Amino acid sequence: MRDSVKAYLIGGGIGSLAAAAFMIRDGGIAGGDITIFEATPLAGGSLDGGGDPDGGYTLRGGRMLTTDNYECVWDLFKSIPSLEHPGQTVYEETIAFNELHKTHSRARLVDRNRFKVDVSSMGFSMQDRLELVKLEEADEKDMGDSAITDWLSPAFFETKFWYMWATTFAFQPWHSAVEFKRYLRRFMKEFSRIETLAGVKRTVYNQYDSLVRPLQHWLQQQGVQVLFGATVEDLSLTDDASTVTAIRYLRNGETQTVPVRPEDLVFFQNGSMTDASSHGGMHSAPPKLDKRDSQGWALWEKLAAGRPQFGNPAAFNASIPESWWASFTVTLKDTVFFDRMEKFTGNVAGTGGLVTFQDSNWFMSVVLAHQPHFAGQPQGVQVFWGYGLHPDRIGNFVAKPMAECSGEEILRELCGHLNFDYAEVMAKANCIPCRMPYITSMFMPRQHSDRPLPVPAGSRNLAFVSQFVEVPEDVVxxxxxxxRAAQMAVYQLLGVERAVPPITPHDESLKVKFDALIKSFK
Structure with a gap:
């Protein structure tokens, strides 16, 4: 054990939790020497899940998982015990669940006539194919902060491929071409099956219950201390910014300072895609918040001022209209909606993935997960989630922008697209909408230098662990x-000899390339 090293982690999201686990498992640091500062009452960051059957469950969102790509995630969770299945790890529990519940969407796109769209063809023209190849082969150094629209013609954004790819990953045409290119390469194996989502894997419950809770439980068993309600306001640094010397934080109305020695470590979760999120209710729209209300970007902005090695947060948080969308979580106390959706889609809940209404002004999608979706969710209660990529636009059936709609109005819009009778299928529904102003801020066009390295050049004890760091070839x-950023940072700062699991080069597989080529010409 490294008895002399103490570690401090700022932010309790999955990056910090993973870093703590890697320090204990691979770095020889005792759990009792690790402290996590979290401003909110819960760990998990953007991997959230809360509520109850009476007040309504809430999910801001869910990240897509695969077992073919997530090398570092599964390397971690092969070491974390399941909370519900003694003798199994979280990885083993997840694999077993997905063997029982395989994804094969039968209603990926729905058109304005409530017909399921034939998605066997991607709808590409030869120009689309040539432009995609040019983008996929471009050098990132030459791409700079260009947008997807700088590389692909307007007609591309009307293809069935775009409707499916954009809603699977939440891309907008004005987002970073570099990130879009990375997705094309990282998920090339999914290109040939994007219409069925067969490569998508799911956790047993929502990702907070299935990933965060068991990881947090294991960390606490190792003695890791989590200070909830603790907002870190500043870091003291040496003149050359190479070493953190103190952490100042606010908790219970009192400002406290923790001295940091040169041999200690500090991990900082810079930025948050769910910062300034707000919830509405069945009869109220979410309030409009921004970073001034939450101060969630303040520390990174303070640290980066005059220190280019710490990145440029303004590249990501300066334009809410380009980075926001809205989601909603629906709690049902009867099975009518799920029954109707199963009949309409041909999918039992948990096997279909996203259903996207391609002509929706809000660009709305919904997904019905396997039930129960929350640990402790009572029998007879069902939960589904949806979102709209264009919340600033007037609805097709409700004459208001999605962002100004209550839960009831969102459900009426959804029923309009499905031609369902609202009074029949939503009689016992509770819909909680959520506004997320920075949810795709990490997709914003940016220069290579706008994201710091997990361990910035010259840093001796400070690492950045978040969606806003630079990890070559991987996707935010x-x-x-x-x-992955957490594992890289821990191994570098502690000199761990074990290798970080490499990114699987599916895009270099001849079979994967051939399958993608065949798909593009269908």
Whole structure:
């Protein structure tokens, strides 16, 4: 054990939790020497899940998982015991669950006539194919902060491929071309099956219950201390910014300072895609908040001022209209909606993935997960989740922007797209909408230098662990990105000789390339 080293982690999201686990498992640091500062009452960050059957369950979102790509996530969770299945790890529990519940969507896209769209063809023209190849082969150094629209013609954004790819991963046409290119390469294996989502894997419950809770439980068993309600306001650094010397935080109305020695470690979760999120209710829309209300970006902005090695947060948080969308979680106390959806889609809940209404002004999608979706969810209660990528637009059936709609109005819009009778299928529904102003901020066009390295050049004891760091070839908006950044940072700062699991090069497989080529010409 490294008895002399203490570690401090700022933010209790999956990146910090993973870093703590890697320090204990691979770095020889005692759990009792690790402290996590979390401003909210819960750990998990953006991997959240809460509520109850009476007040309504809430999910801001869910990250897509695969077993073919998430090398660092599964390396971690092969070491974390399941909370519900003694003798199994979280990884083994997840694999067993997905063997029982395989994804094969039968209603990936629905058109304005409530017909299921034939998605056997991607709808590409030869120009689309050539432009995609040019983008996929471009050098990131030459791409700079270009947008997807700089590389692909307007007609591409009307293809069935775009409707499916954009809603699976939450891309907008104005987002970063570099990130879009990375997705094309990282998930090339999914290209040929994007219409069925067969490569998507799911956790037993929502990701808070299935990933965060068992990981947090294991960390607490190792003696890791989590200070909830603790907001870190500043870090003291040496003149060359190479070493953190103190942490100042606010808790219970009192400002406290923790001295940090040169041999100690500090991990900082810079930025948050769910910062300034707000919830509405069945009869109220979510309030409009931004970073001034939450101060969630303040520490990174303070640290980065005059220190280019710490990145440029303004590249990501300066334009809410380009980075926001809205989601909603629906709690039902009868089976009418699920029964009607199963009949309409041909999928039992948990086997279909996203159902996207391609002509929806809100660009709305819904997904019905296997039930129960929350640990402790009572029998007879069902939960589903949905979102709209264009919440600023007037609905097709409700004459208001999605962002200004209550839960009831969102459900009426949904029923309009499905041609369901609202009074029949939503009689016992509770819909909680959520506004997320920075949810795709990490997709914003940016220069290579706008994201710090997990361990910035010259740093001796400070690491950045988040969706806003630079991990070559990997893709943001995934659990894998945060966990990989954490593993890289821990191994580098502690000199761990064990290798970080490499990214699986599916895009170099001849079979994967051939399958993608065949799919593009259908």
């Amino acid at each position: 908006f995934t659990v894998e990105y945060s966990v």
